[in-house]
Structures are given as structure tokens and as C-alpha cells.
Amino acid sequence: MRKPETIERMYLDFDGFFASVEQQADRRLRGRPVGVVPFDGTDRTCVIACSREAKAFGVKNVMPVAEARQLCPDIVLVPQKPDLYRRAHNALLSEIQSVIPIDAVKSIDELTCRLDGEGRRDPQHLAARLKTTLANNVGTVITSSVGFAANRQLAKMACKEGKRSGATYGNGVMIWRPEDLPAPLLGLKLSDIPGVGENMERRLIRSGIYTTADLYRLEPKHMRKLWNNVTGERLWYALHGYDVQAPLSSRGMFGHGRVLPPESRSLAGAFEICRLLLTKAARRLRREDYYCSGLWLWLAVRDRNWSAKMKLPIVHDDQAVLAALDELWKRVRATYPRGVTVFRVGVTLYDLSRAGERQLDFLLNDDRVRQKWERVSNAVDGLNARYGKTVTSLGMWKPPAGGHVGGKISYTRIPTAEDFW
Template identity: 25%
Template sequence: MRQILHLDLDAFYATVEMLLNPALRGKPLIVAMGDPKSRGVVSTCSYEARKFGVHSAMPLREAQRLCPQAIIVPVRHHIYSEHSQRVMNLLREISPLVEQVSIDEAYIEITPERDGVAAAREIQQRIHDELRLSCTIAVASNKLVSKIACNTVKPRGFIVVPEGTEQEFLAPLPVGKMPGAGQVTREKLKAKWGVETIGDLARVPLEELRAAFGKHGVYLSEGAHGWDDAPIVTDRATKSISQENTFERDLRTPDAIYNYIDEMSAGVARELEREGYLARTIVLKLRYADFTTLTRQTTLRAPTADENVIRKCARELLDKHWERAQAIRLVGVGVHNLIERDATWQMELEIGD
């Protein structure tokens, strides 16, 4: 039996800001990207702000209209990265099988000789006591079910889905709780088969889903039954660096997407600097509302770790390849074709000789 934990840090950016400034606790707090006076966008917000309808990717002006008393602070990605790294280091003390999937999410596989539920309780308690952060954890037999379960009990939640009960647990949930069931997919499922819950989806014959959605239909069918054999992918030798963000609501305006691209470009540049690499290729990843994924890249004449260069290339790729009629569910910025900074220095020395 596999024991897979999914950990999600609750309102992570906002929580870190409150940790650094306790006067913010208990107040509606918005962490914003871009210029607050013009085209700013909500990156995340505290649960107090969410009660007013504020959510990530919302234009800041709309958020201020909904919650005029909100306190607004700018994104400080380098600080959040430091706190994220502390969390990941703690997780690796519990298990070597840790897959970090974003700055505030990770999967952890607990080996059979340990009690997965006890390990999850230990992780949640230690993150609270030692790092003063809040998290939600789900324990299940695979990655898909643990992620879905985690999202049902936020914030500060804890849930266990025993092996053999996966389909029973999933059945009553809205089909939109399944990763990959975006708005376009949901509309098609409802129109063709009357699907509203994951249980409804599980009753649709596999071949019909395959005919309608291709490989994605197979994924939907397997997921609805609670099947997922995806392995935990631990850290490897660095071949690429990337960041991506899945939005609570699909984005349609360039300004909002630019803000996310700028933030992720800065994060990728910091990671290159920390790891001691330069990159030759800049990559932009888009996932549309219908779950179609588009990846485009550009290769530079000279390798770089410059945030401005990465941002400029990523924005140009968006302008060139984004089909404006398509709403965007996910944006990612990455780099590959990496070379060590020291190796570049050595090449320059050799050329100079």
C-alpha cells in the first residue's frame, strides 16, 4: 500500500506577511502584483479578505471595491522562497521521497515501515510549532486523490482517505474538483452525459470519454475511479528550472497574465542565481480553459540569468502565441539548456588565452 501525502500551505504569501508583521493578523490582507494604482492583480489574500469575495488573479481595483478596508502589500517572492525552502527541508527530514510541485505545495511518500497518518500529523504540528505556518494535509493511496482531498478541507485541515475507499470518497464531489476538469470540459460532460459529480463521470464508459477527449478522456475516467499510479518525482540534477501558476478563475486580460509572467520570471532568475546556472532557452507554458496545453520557447545567442531578459522573452512569447479567444487556466515560465556559470567563466578564460 502506498501512503501519499499532499501538503498545501494555507494562504502562503499572506501567512508569511502576517508572520513577519503580526499586526496584520486577523485583518483582510491582499498580496498584490503590479502597480496598485493602475493594473495591479491579486496574487493571494488572507481568508479574512476572501470572505468579501476577493480571490487570486482578480484585478486589484475590483478587490478594493469588494473590500475597501483591505491592507495591500506587494509580492516579495524572495522572502516566500526562503520560507518555502524551510518547509521542504523539514519534509525531507520525515521522508526522502518529497516532490515539490510549487512554492507552497508538495507530495510526500511515506515508506511502508512508517505510519503515514502519524507522519502527516507530525508534519502538520512541526510546521506550526517550528515554522509558525499553517498547512492542510491529506493522506491517500495516490497523488490524485490526496490532492483532491486536500482541497476539500482547507484551511488548517487534515483528512485521510483509506485505501479502497477512493471512489466512494470522490463520487459526491462536483466534477470541477478534479484537476483537468476545466469549464469547457465540464460543459461538454454535462451536455453530453449529464455529468455533475465525479460519481457521474465514473459511470460514463471509458471508450465514450476517449472518443470525446482523446488521452484526456482516459485520464478523466481513471481519475473518477480514484486510480493514479504516478510516482513521486524527487529532486534530480538540475536540467531545467520553472515556475507555474494555476488560477482559481481563468484569465482573459493581458495585463493580469503579464503580472504573473513578471513574478515567475523573477523567481526563475533567483533560482538560476542560487543554483549557479545560466540558461540558453526561455520557455512559456500556457494551459487553456479546455485543458489544451501550449508550450513555446526561444533560444538566446548568449546564456543569461537576467530577470529582465527572461521576462522580455516570456512576454514576447505570450504576445506571439496566445490565442486571445482562449481563456488561460495556467501560466508557466521556465528555462533549460542550462550551463554552469563557472563553466561559462572557464570558456571565457580559454577564449582569452
């Protein structure tokens, strides 16, 4: 495995992305504490993203609105606009590409680039060019923090430290050259290391590893044992400056989840939103040329979660998945015959296979029916694509207040324009 002798990677993270996009789009919000919320006109929810001005008062992401108001009485709450964030993401990436090729988009507000010779020699100049280009062509309100290091993992950690550096939140630059390490690492908390979540940190502490310095001194095989897989060993090599390439991931499922608005928290309201979410998931399944053979439904109700799975023939049409949802919903009603308050729902299509690899079930003679419903679904998709919105669907199409069914705010998946139809 190769160990670079100089910095080779840049990691860029936009600061308070959703809130700063709101401020860039609406100058009345600039300089004010802003909290992005799922729905308009209700305090029965949480702040899902906040601006640097709000963070200065102690407001954090995923904080109940009532608590945020206590910390910051002047906070301005704005309902989420996922399509605005998608368009801002695309505009920002376009400007970055004009300065340096993007190696990988890690999330809607994070990306990584490989450095050329000039970028390795003068990373400060590269960071300044990027920030100037974004400020001139997109706006000055959306700022970013940038980290440079020998590999992607270290660059991400440097970026996070750059975000904390200076007198103001974000918009920093941090360079970790190989000759500077491991000193910058040793002052970090275990939780500052990507891949060390709460559960992993507890496991490390139980094993007598309390600091990043303790972790750094371990051997690769010991790290592998602690993680119970090769991930731990890869992390050891990444922390020690090796060029570790993450294995290619494959698509495992298509799904959508949603916090329900107050008026949709009955079983009837939750079912209607589940139908819309599942239809959106099936559309994505078809657009990416997959079939599925399983449906998973889950609900967050008071004091607990409910979930169930159902096997399917290898399908991707709306009729098949919606019929399966009907069957699963009978189980929901049997579990809660008197009804229940549902706060969040999710649907997932899993056990995927590529269209060219589909194998029919010899014991289930339904190919003629499946082909008919696939033609119906393809015709529906064609009409919706022609008009750029949902003009026809299998069953009623009545999005809830606030919309954003299947196109919700997301850090890990970047919605496409079709997600908002």
C-alpha cells in the same frame, strides 16, 4: 497496473501561502485581511493572493483592487516579496523533511509524500506531527491542509476537501481510504477534479456528462476519447484508485513574463523590461546547460495580444538573444508606429538542446563569433555569481519600480536565489 489496498500517498497544501507568509513575517498583519499586490501605491492592479481573513469577506485571488476594497474596506495591501516566499518555502520543506521524505514538490505551496507503514496505519498522527513541527519551528500563522489516499491524484482531491472542511478556512485533514471510495468523490463538482478545467468541463457537458458520478461510470477508453489523448485514460485509473505514475516531463522552454508597472507601459518602457527578462532567461538557460534556437515575444496591449517568433542559431549567449529581441521589436514598432499602452510582456527561449548535443549549422559560419560571445557571457555570469547580484550586464541594467524581474511571485516555478540578482 497496481491497485493499492490502503492509503499510500499524502498531499500537503499550504493555506493562502503568500498572504500567510506576509503575516508570519510581520506580526502587525496577523488577524487582519491582507491582499498581496504586484506594486505598491497603486489601485490599477489586482490582488494576486489574499489571507483567510480577506477571503471571509469574499475577496479572491486575481481580483481587481477596486473590487476587493468594495468587499473589504479594511483590507491591507502589501506589495509582493517573492524572495521572502522562496525562503519561506525552503524553510518549510526543510522542516517537513525532518518528519517524512518529500516525494515531489508540485509547486511553491504544494507537495506530495509516500507513506511508510506507520503513516499508513495512523495518518492523523502523522498530520499532527507535521503541523506541530511547522508551528514550533517556522510559525503558527502558516497553516496547511493535508489529504491522504491511495494515489497522488486522490490525495490532492482529499487535501482540497480538507481545506474546505470545518468552520474555518484551511488547516484541515482529510483521509480517503480505498474502502471509503467512491462515495467521497461523487459529491464533488467536475471542476473539483484536477485536470478538468473550464474548457474540459464544457466538453464533458456537451457529451452528456454533468456530474462526477457520470464521469466515474465511464470506461477508460471513453475517457481517452474525451480527452483526445492518454491523459483521460490515466485520469480514469487514478479516480478508480490505481497507482498511476505520471510520465517524466522534459524541459521545453525558459521564459519570463511580467505585468508592467504604470510608468513602464510605453513601448520604450516595455522594451527595457523585455531586455531584462530575456537576460534572466538566458542566464537560467546557461545555468541548466541548455542551448536554444528560438525566441518568442508576446505583449498584452489594449483589447488584444501581439506576438511573434524568431528562429536562432543554436545559442545561449546574451548577445545572440538580445540581438534577436532587437529584430522582433522592430516589428512591434512597425505594428504600432504611434505607440501603444502595453500591460504585460513575456519572452520565451524555446526549441532547446543540451549543451552536449549541440549541432552547429553548416550553412552558418559563425562559430568563432559565438564562442567569443559565450566567453563574454560566462565572464559576466562569473562576476555576478561572485558578488551575488548583477554587477555587470550586456547593456544597461535598470530594474523597474518594485523589482522582481525574473523572480516574480509564482505558484508553478520555485525561483532560485540567482533569479533575484
